Amino acid sequence: MNERSREEKESAAVDRAEDRTDEQALVQAVLAGDRQAFGQLVRRHQKRLFRFVYGLLGDFDQAEDIVQEAFLKACGALGSFETERDFYPWLSTIARNLAFNLMAREGRKESLDQIHERGFDPPSGDLGPLEQLIIGESQQRFYTALKALPEQYRTVFVLRHFEEMSYEDISAQLKIPPGTVDSRLYRARQLLVTALKDLL
Amino acid sequence: MNQLDHSYFQQRLSAYADGELEPSARAQVEEHLHTCPECRNRLQEIEKLSEFITRESGLAESEYWEQAAQRIERAVEEAQPKIIDLKAERTRRRTSPWWWRAPAIAASVLFLGYITLNESSILRDEVLTPTQPSETEPAPQLKAVRSETDTKTSGSGEELPIERAITPAPAMSEPGQESVDKLSKDQGVQLEAAQVERTGRQESGPSREESIELNQSIITLAEEKTVDRSGARTSPDLASASKPEVVPQVVEPEKTAPESEQLAEDAVLRKEDQKYRAEKREKGTSILRDTPQVASELNSVEEPEATGLSKLQSEKLTYWLARRDSLAQQAAKIERQNLSPIGQVLRLAEAPAKAGVKTALTGEEPQQKTQNQTEAGLLEAWYQICRLTSDSTEVNRGVSFIEKVATDQESSNRESARNYLKQLGRH
Numbered sequence: 039m040n041e042r043s044r045e046e047k048e049s050a051a052v053d054r055a056e057d058r059t060d061e062q063a064l065v066q067a068v069l070a071g072d073r074q075a076f077g078q079l080v081r082r083h084q085k086r087l088f089r090f091v092y093g094l095l096g097d098f099d100q101a102e103d104i105v106q107e108a109f110l111k112a113c114g115a116l117g118s119f120e121t122e123r124d125f126y127p128w129l130s131t132i133a134r135n136l137a138f139n140l141m142a143r144e145g146r147k148e149s150l151d152q153i154h155e156r157g158f159d160p161p162s163g164d165l166g167p168l169e170q171l172i173i174g175e176s177q178q179r180f181y182t183a184l185k186a187l188p189e190q191y192r193t194v195f196v197l198r199h200f201e202e203m204s205y206e207d208i209s210a211q212l213k214i215p216p217g218t219v220d221s222r223l224y225r226a227r228q229l230l231v232t233a234l235k236d237l238l
Numbered sequence: 239m240n241q242l243d244h245s246y247f248q249q250r251l252s253a254y255a256d257g258e259l260e261p262s263a264r265a266q267v268e269e270h271l272h273t274c275p276e277c278r279n280r281l282q283e284i285e286k287l288s289e290f291i292t293r294e295s296g297l298a299e300s301e302y303w304e305q306a307a308q309r310i311e312r313a314v315e316e317a318q319p320k321i322i323d324l325k326a327e328r329t330r331r332r333t334s335p336w337w338w339r340a341p342a343i344a345a346s347v348l349f350l351g352y353i354t355l356n357e358s359s360i361l362r363d364e365v366l367t368p369t370q371p372s373e374t375e376p377a378p379q380l381k382a383v384r385s386e387t388d389t390k391t392s393g394s395g396e397e398l399p400i401e402r403a404i405t406p407a408p409a410m411s412e413p414g415q416e417s418v419d420k421l422s423k424d425q426g427v428q429l430e431a432a433q434v435e436r437t438g439r440q441e442s443g444p445s446r447e448e449s450i451e452l453n454q455s456i457i458t459l460a461e462e463k464t465v466d467r468s469g470a471r472t473s474p475d476l477a478s479a480s481k482p483e484v485v486p487q488v489v490e491p492e493k494t495a496p497e498s499e500q501l502a503e504d505a506v507l508r509k510e511d512q513k514y515r516a517e518k519r520e521k522g523t524s525i526l527r528d529t530p531q532v533a534s535e536l537n538s539v540e541e542p543e544a545t546g547l548s549k550l551q552s553e554k555l556t557y558w559l560a561r562r563d564s565l566a567q568q569a570a571k572i573e574r575q576n577l578s579p580i581g582q583v584l585r586l587a588e589a590p591a592k593a594g595v596k597t598a599l600t601g602e603e604p605q606q607k608t609q610n611q612t613e614a615g616l617l618e619a620w621y622q623i624c625r626l627t628s629d630s631t632e633v634n635r636g637v638s639f640i641e642k643v644a645t646d647q648e649s650s651n652r653e654s655a656r657n658y659l660k661q662l663g664r665h
């Protein structure tokens with residue numbers, strides 16, 4: 039079992055290394071003026087990036103715009119990208135900053151008081167255009183609950199679960215103490231557990 | 239089992255499941271888990287939730303992705319002349335065009351215009367007290383302005399945070415002037431009068447000594463006038479104890495925005511800011527309702543029951559809780575303004591002359607000073623609350639706040655925060 043697990047890990051590491059080499063070649067190709075190579079980069083990362091941005095914003099149209107904007111900006115600034123690094127984290131940082139700029143401009147944080155007053159009760163309505171990207175009831179309920187989370191909790195939750203950021207990185211990104219990251223993540227999880235209990 | 243201990247450990251379960259606890263804390267949680275079936279259940283739920291998310295959060299394959307990719311490719315094609323060429327981009331950064339600096343220029347004109355306006359009103363209303371100019375020192379205001387200008391241009395076009403970008407700069411250009419006119423029209427700042435004043439002053443060309451004398455007089459008089467103005471205007475006393483939680487970092491690629499896009503974005507920002515202000519006036523509601531983190535978080539905490547406290551201690555606790563809330567409210571108010579970049583420019587236009595002139599002379603933002611004072615007040619309030627209350631949630635929040643200040647490199651209250659932590663037995 040351990041041997042098999044080790045082999046799987048090694049295999050995954052080899053895949054990642056190959057992916058990275060491919061990606062470096064793609065970036066070089068884009069810099070050399072190959073537009074198709076950029077299209078490949080888009081197709082490779084757009085799904086994950088969209089999920090992340092949608093998770094932050096909870097709005098399909100805005101997420102769509104931010105993803106497009108992030109790719110555009112990434113394309114424009116590709117010359118400054120250090121090709122030995124992974125492309126996705128860099129792209130995701132651009133998207134994250136764009137999304138945070140938008141959130142800050144809108145100043146639309148929901149007061150946590152409101153959650154305490156009315157409790158956490160995700161609506162059962164449809165998710166709009168996101169429906170086309172969702173399969174099954176479990177996924178439907180997960181995204182409905184995620185969307186209903188207070189923004190402050192959802193942001194931390196998404197950075198942790200979708201982007202796999204450490205508490206320290208989240209703390210630095212959001213400029214909040216690690217203890218606050220911890221408590222918000224705990225509360226986000228508690229709310230989701232309550233909403234999805236029968237599916238876990 | 240101690241209820242507080244249980245609640246403490248329960249809140250650590252998330253970090254425990256993520257492997258984010260220090261070894262000692264981890265060992266403590268493990269020890270607690272042995273004796274607490276409820277926490278074991280909670281931990282299991284968290285782990286199940288993580289598995290569920292891994293399983294269910296991936297979005298489905300769909301033709302949408304191909305359509306979206308093609309749309310992005312088209313957008314890149316359309317933007318082709320404006321992007322990629324790194325050499326051109328680097329050259330552009332070295333010689334930032336006027337529109338890239340337009341917001342800073344606009345702010346500078348506003349600033350100078352406003353000061354002149356205030357100077358003129360002061361000159362009309364008050365009798366100046368002459369002071370002796372320095373024979374050897376250059377005009378402090380000019381020196382400060384020059385220093386700011388150096389700072390601004392040294393970054394080769396790096397975008398400044400808005401609070402830095404709105405510092406005075408000597409150069410003005412026509413496009414910047416247009417922006418200012420729009421702003422002043424919106425906000426009722428009588429820039430036109432200010433421009434007339436400025437033109438008059440430029441023609442007469444005040445000497446260096448006159449400039450110093452005038453500045454010193456303005457400070458003296460503005461200090462006297464500020465008391466009357468503080469209620470009517472956006473006062474710099476409404477300072478923030480901390481920066482907005484989500485500080486948008488404008489990334490490098492932001493700079494590739496074309497001219498028309500940049501101007502359009504500015505227009506949208508202005509509109510949004512006006513809309514927000516109008517709504518606020520109309521509703522007359524508490525600003526805390528839609529303000530950022532600090533206030534909503536602080537105020538979302540239920541007041542703890544001061545069990546086991548003497549009457550005096552209870553009264554003290556009530557006082558410090560009220561003081562904390564009041565300061566948090568002040569902090570939140572300014573934070574809301576900080577969220578809107580254009581709001582900051584407009585706020586500068588509304589600031590008393592004292593603020594502007596002092597900034598020019600000392601290089602220190604009055605806003606920053608009052609922010610620090612509010613932060614110091616909040617620190618003390620939290621420290622007292624931590625001492626008095628037995629509510630662990632309050633204590634955790636208080637310690638978090640104090641720790642945040644203690645580790646903030648930019649905070650002038652860092653030392654005080656460290657002392658408070660020491661006195662609370664936290665290091």
